[in-house]
Each structure stands twice: as structure tokens, then as C-alpha cells.
Amino acid sequence: MNHLVIAPLLLPLLVGTLLLLSRRTLSLAARRSLNLAAILGQILLAIELLILVGDGTVLTYHLGHWPAPWGIVLVADRLAVWMLLVTSLLAFFALLHAMQGADTCSRHFHPLFQLQLFGLNGAFLTGDLFNLFVFFEILLLASYGLLVHGGGAARVRAGLHFVVINLVGSTLFLFAAGAFYGLTGTLNLADLSLKIAQLPPEDLGPARVAALLLLGVFALKAALAPLHLWLPSAYASTSAPVAALFAIMTKVGAYSLLRVETLLFGEQAGILAGFYAAWLLPLGLLTLALGALGALAATELRRQIAYLVVVSVGLLLAAFGLGSREGIAAGLYYLVHTTFATAAFFLLADLITRERGWAADRLAPGPALPNAGLLGGLFFVTALLVAGLPPLSGFVGKFLILRAALEESVWPWMLAVVLVGGLLGIVALARSGSLLFFHIRGAGSGEPTHPPPAKGLPGASLPTIGLLLLCLALLIGSGPVLDLAEATAGQLLDPADYIQAVLKPVGIQIAPWEAES
Template sequence: MTHLTIAPVLLPLLAGALLLLTRRLLPLGVRRGLNLAAVTGQVVLAVMLLMAVGSGDVLTYNLGNWPAPYGIVLVADRLAAWMLLITALLGFFVLLYAVRGTDRGSRHFHPIYQLQLFGLNGAFLTGDLFNLFVFFEILLLASYGLLVHGGGAKRIRAGLHFVVINLAGSTLFLFAAGTLYGVLGTLNMADLAVKVAQTSPENLGVVRTAGLLLFAVFGLKAALIPLHLWLPGAYSTTSAPVAALFAIMTKVGAYCLLRVGTLIFGAEAGPLTDLYAEWLLPLGLMTLLLGAFGALSANELRRQIAYLVVVSVGLLLTAFGLASAAGIAAGLYYMVNTTFATAAFFLLADLIARRRGAMLDRLSPGPAIHRAGLLGGLFFIAALLVVGLPPLSGFVGKFLVLSAAFEDRSWPWVMAAVLTSGLLGMIALGRSGSLLFFNTTAGVERDPPGERMALMPVFGLLALCVGLLAASGPMLGFCTATAEQLLHPQGYISAVLGPTSGGTNP
């Protein structure tokens, strides 16, 4: 048992508590520095954890030294460390943008920011369904605070919709967890993997129903069609750094679908084998297409980007729905690109809106933008990454998904949906770029004070995507190894329960 496994959970929790206790004592500049230092520390811890599990080891931490499945356990494998690193890097660059002034107006922004990271890291590391529920609730509370930060009727309305829908999801989660515990006598995910495979015929229907309830909960978090309606309003009305940070929120749902779908309802689940895969592929394709139509119909840039997040969820879950090592690896590679690219796009949309005066980000003719060449170039790069056009990493990720699809009998449907959504996204962003940078009226808006430094986080996030392209070989190798580890979960089960694990008696 290594303390490195719990460190990514403890650091944001302690940092959030410190920032909360000193919110009236320390000046804003000091609190900003503390927050940035804490996020930087999380990046370092994520890198260390990724190096520790990179060879295939699975690290566990039993809280209170209670052995699993009786106590709370944190588990770090390749997938968990991968998600932690993505979250930490995203959190760092988003916070760099937020400290320009978005964090003003409330003493609670910085502690809530750390609590959001605490919930995210905990969700990726927990090995227990009930504690996954607990971290989901922490995420819900923190994300609501961030969502309505700054106030305004639109944000409050979108925040209420967000909370009500997610509370409904939390209720379903409790029903599912309670049902599984009542039938199988455990909520430890490794132990559930053993128990589900041994489920008696008379309990199969109940366990299947509970598993599908979990699917609905995770689909809601991931914004899977038709559970996506909360996302465009929430992401398009909140502040730019919050929307950018929320680029990882849908990936929490996708992570849970992948984790539970391969561990508990994977290839060794007996009659419940691949319970999620048969739903993921068709719903992922529907999400892909309907999200693209939403982006095409949007009349504001941030709302359009929000629908492109839905599109990325569709492609990601389509890749996971292929239920093959190649498909999962392609999805994990694509996840990095879409998270950083959409986050950069939200920040860039805010910079563009600030330079258009009263027109903000509405997709209609407005005053010419100062330094339109630089912003237009960044818009073009972000569009290439999001739509998946060559030669950047978005194209590589989409190509990998299509290549993996040829191994599945549904490849014509995947090909048609992916190419159609790409065409619609290209048309939508081409139209937006033309309206914003070419179809302008007389007059040039000047840069708002201090806006030049705001470009640094955008450059940083786009540079991560370029780095992903440059290191495609090693990255894809790691993603493939991660996919193989997920599809053969006995190593995970043995690390949690012991090498001779056979589950516990209810």
C-alpha cells in the first residue's frame, strides 16, 4: 500500500479547506498563488502516479487499513492515472485564465475550485460504488457553485436545471447501488465483478436492471442522448473558465461507463457480459449526429462549442462501444484531444466576445475584431482539432476510431455517422468563423485591458494537443496497454481483493 495513491485526493481537499478558512484573512493575490501552487502539485502527483503504474502495476490504498471489500479502497491503474493527469493539466491552464479576474466577486471561488478537483480525482480513484456516489455529490455541489459564480438570471436558471437533473441522477444511483448491495452483498467494484459473474438465474433480472440504472446515471453525467439537454444551457451561460473546466465533466461519465462496463459487466460477467457495449454504440452514434445538428443550428459561439462537446461525447462513447482494445485505445487518445481543444475553444470564445462590444459571441455581423489575424488563426486551429481535420491530433483520434470500427460489423453505420457529423461541424464552424472575422461592420474594437496575457492559457492548451500529435506513437502505445488492462480485469481484481480472490459471501 503506497500513500502516493491517496495523495491526489488529499492535496485538493486540504488546499480547499485552507483556502476556505483563510478566505477573509488573505488578500486575493495570495489566495491565487496558493491555488495555483496546489494545482501545480496535482500535476506533479499525477505524473508520478502515471510513472508508477505505467508498467501495468495496480496500486491500492485501504483507508483505515481495512481490507477490501469491507473497507474503503482507492485504486490507481493506468486509466485512473491517465484521467488524473488530464484533469490536473486542464485545471492548471483554466486557473491561469481565471486569475485574470473571473475569480473576483466571491471569496469562495478558489476553495470551490479545489473541491471540484477533489471530487474529480476521487471519482477516478475510488474502487467502491458508494464512494463513487459520494464523489459525484461533491462534484455536483462544487460544480453548481462554479456554474453560478458571478450571478445573473441566465446562470441561475441554467444552474437550477443542472442541479435538478443531476439530483434525479443521484436518486437513481442510490436505487441502483442499494439494489446491488441487497442482492450481492457488496459495493466494492472488484468484488462486484466476482459476484456478478456468479449471480444466480433468479437474480439476473434484478442485477441487470440495477446495471442499466447505473448506465442511465453515467449517461446523464456524460450527456449521452437523450440525457444531454442540460449541457448546452449550462456550458454557454457560465463563465469561460468554468465552461472550460467542465470539458472534463462529461468525461467523468464516460470514464464510469468504461470502468463499470469492463470491470463489472465485462467479458467475464457470464449472462451479463458486455451489458453496456450493446447500448453504447447506437446511443453514441445518435449523440454524435444530434450534437452536430445542434452545433449547426446554434446562434451563439459558446452554445455551438457546447454542442460540439456533445459531439465529442458521441464519438468517445462510440469508440468505447466497439468493446475492442483498438476501439478503447482510440477513445482514450481522442479523449485527451477533445478535452483540451474544447477547453481552449471556450476560453478563445470569451476573448472574441470581449472584443465585439455589445454583440458578444452572437453569430451575426459585428464590429471588426482587433488583432483578428491572431485570434482567427487560433480559431482555425481549434476548429481543426474539434472537427478532426488533418493534420492535427483530432484527425488522428478520429482516424483511429474509424480504423477500429472496421473490425466491427456495424462499421458502415459508424463511418456514416462520423463523417456526417464531421461535415456538419466543419460547415458550422466555417460559418461561424466567416461571420466573426470577415462579415464585419465598420469600426474596430480595441483590446480590453490586460487581455494579452489571457492568450497564454489558450496557447498552452493548444500546445498540449500539438504535443499529443508529436508523441502519437508512445501515447497510442500507452492507450493500447490501458485498453488491454481494462479488457482483462483480473489484475485489478487481484490487486484489490488478493491473488486468490473469489469474492465475499453476501
């Protein structure tokens, strides 16, 4: 039992509580540095855990030393730690951007930020279906607060939709968890994996219903079509650092789908084997197509980026739906890339909105941008990344997914949808870029004026550049990252180690003072 496994939960929980209590006593600068230091700590913890699980060991933490499946268990395998690292790196840059002033719009931004990370880390680490529900609730509750952070009619309206639809999702999650418990008598994921394989034939119908309910819940969180409609308005109306942090929120759904697909309905599951993969692939492609159309039709930059998030979710889940080792590995690589790239795009959209004055982020001719060189350059690079054009990491991810698809019989569908969707994305982004940077018009009928370059902008764009550099690092380190992704996919497809590590008997340790007497 390694106590390091629970550290990524304790750190944000304690720091979040501290930030909540110290609102009046600590200065803003102190609270910002505390928050930033906690996130740096989480990055270090994730790296340390990655070193520990890199060789394929599955670390477990049995809370209160209760053996699974009776007690609650936290599990750190390659996939969970991979997600932890991505989350903490993303949070670091999102917070850096928020520290330019967005965090002062509401009182509880900093505690909510840490509690959001607490929920995210918990969802990745837990090995128990009901605890997954609890951590989902924690991360959602924090996200409700962050989403309406700053206020305004549009935010409150989108927030209300987001909250109501996620509460319905939570109810469905409980129905699914209750059904699984009624069928198998356990909620531990590793134990469920064994019990589902041994279900008697007359229980297979209810098991399918429970599995589909769970699929619906995770599809809602991941914004998989036809449950993706909440995402564009929620992401387009919230503040930029929150939208950037939310780039990981859809990935929580994708993570849960991948975990359940491989652990509960993998090859070992008997009749129910491959039950999720059969749904993920067509739904993923449908999501990709609908998202691409939405991006083409969007009239605001942030809404367009939100639709591009939908596109990336579709491609990601289609890759996971391939179910092969190569497909999952390519999906994992793409997941990291798309998280950083879309987050950078949201931050960049905020910079552009600030500079554009009255035209905000509307995709229509507007005033000339000061610093058009810097912003335009960043827009160009980000658009290349998001559209998946060579030579950046988006291309590598997309190429790997398509190469993995060629092995399967569905490759004509996959290639057609992904390539046409990619083309639509490029058209949409090219149109936005030319409207934002080349079509210049004054506020009235007068000649367009070129305002002097704003002084603070190069500094303000540093978090965005940082995220883009992470994508560059992902490209340069493609070899080692891909090796790790393939090892992760291998571990997922052969969950025997995971199950054994979770269900192994916990030795009873006698406290020293008891041993002496």
C-alpha cells in the same frame, strides 16, 4: 500499500479548506498562487503515479487498513492515473484564465475550484460503488457553486436545471447501488465483478434493471442522448474558466461507463457480458448526430461549442462501445484531445466575447475585432482541432476510432454517422468563423470602424495557447501516448490484475511499540 495513492485526494481537500478559511487573512495574489501551486502539485503527483503504474502494477490504498471488500479502497491503475493527469493539466490552464479577473466575481471561487478537483480525483481513484456516489456528490456540489459563479439570470436559470437534473441522477444512483447491494451483498467494484459473474439465473432480471439504472445515471453525467439536453444551456451560460473545467465533467461519466463496462460487464461476466457495450454504441452515434445538428442550429458561439462537446461525447462513447482493445485505446486518445480542445475553445470564445462588445458571442455580423489576426488564427487552429481535420490531433483521434470500427460489423453505421457528423461540424464552424471575423457591421447604420488593437490581449490568450500546445504535444507524442492507451485498454479488458490487487489480503502490521512488549 502506497500512501501516494491518497495524496491526490488530500492535497486539494486540504488546500481547498485552507483557501476557504483564509479568505480574509490572505491577499488575493497569495490565494491565487496557493491554488496554482496546489494544482502544480497535483500534476507532479499524477506524473509520479503514472511512472509507478506505467508497467501495469495496480496500486491500492486500503483506508484504515481494512481489507477489501469490507473497507473502503482507492485504486490507481493506468486508466485512473491517466484521468488524473488530464484533469490536473486542464485545471492548471483553466485557473490561469480565471486569474485574469473571473475569479473575483464571487467570494468562494478558489475553494470551490479545489473541492471540484477533490471530487474529480476521488471519482477516478475510488474502487467502491458507493464511494463513487459520494465523490460524484462532492464534485457536483462544487460544480453547482462554480456554475452559478458570477450570477445573472441566465446562469441561475441554467444552474437550477443543472442542479435538479443531477439530484434526480443522484437518486437513481442510490437506487442502483441499493439494488446491486441487495443482489450481491457487496459494493466493492472488484468484488462486484466476481459476484455478478456468479449470479443465479433468477437474479439476472433485477441485475439488468440495476445495471440499466446505473447506465442511466452515467449517461446523464456524460450527456449521452437522450439525456444530453441539460448540457448546452449549462455550458453556454457559465463563465469561461468554469466551462473549460467542465470539459472534464462529461468525461467523468464516460470514465465511469468505461470502468463499469469493462470491470462489471466484461467478458468474464457470463450472461451479462457485453451488456453496456450494446447500448453505448448506438446511443453514442445518436448523440453524435443530435449534437452535430445542434451545432449547426446554434445562434451563439458558446452554445455551438457546447453542442460540439455533445458531439465529442458521442464519438467517445461510440468508441468505448466498440468494446475492442483498439476501440478503447483510440477512445482514450480522443478523450485527452477533446478535453483540451473544447476547453481551449471555451476560453477562446471568452476572449472573442470580450473583444466584440455589444455583439458578444452572437453568430451575427458585428463590430470588427481588434487583434483579428491573433484571434482569427487561434479560432482557425481550434476549429481544425475540434472538427478533426488533418494535420492536428483531432484527426489522429478520429482516424484511430474509425480504423478500430472497421474491424467490427457495425462499421458502415459508424463511418456514415461520424463522417457526416464531422462534415456538419465543419460547416457550422466555417459559418461561425466567417460571421465572426469577416461580416463586419457597425452598431448603428454607420460605417464599420476598426478599433485599435487592445493591449492586454496577447497575454490574455496565453492559457488558450497553452491548451492548444498541449494538443500539439499530444500530436507529436502520439506514438508513446498511443502505446500507453493500448496498454491501458489491455489492462481494462483483462481485469484479473485489478481484482487481485484490490482483494488481496492486507497483512496485519504490528506497530513497533506493540512488537517490543
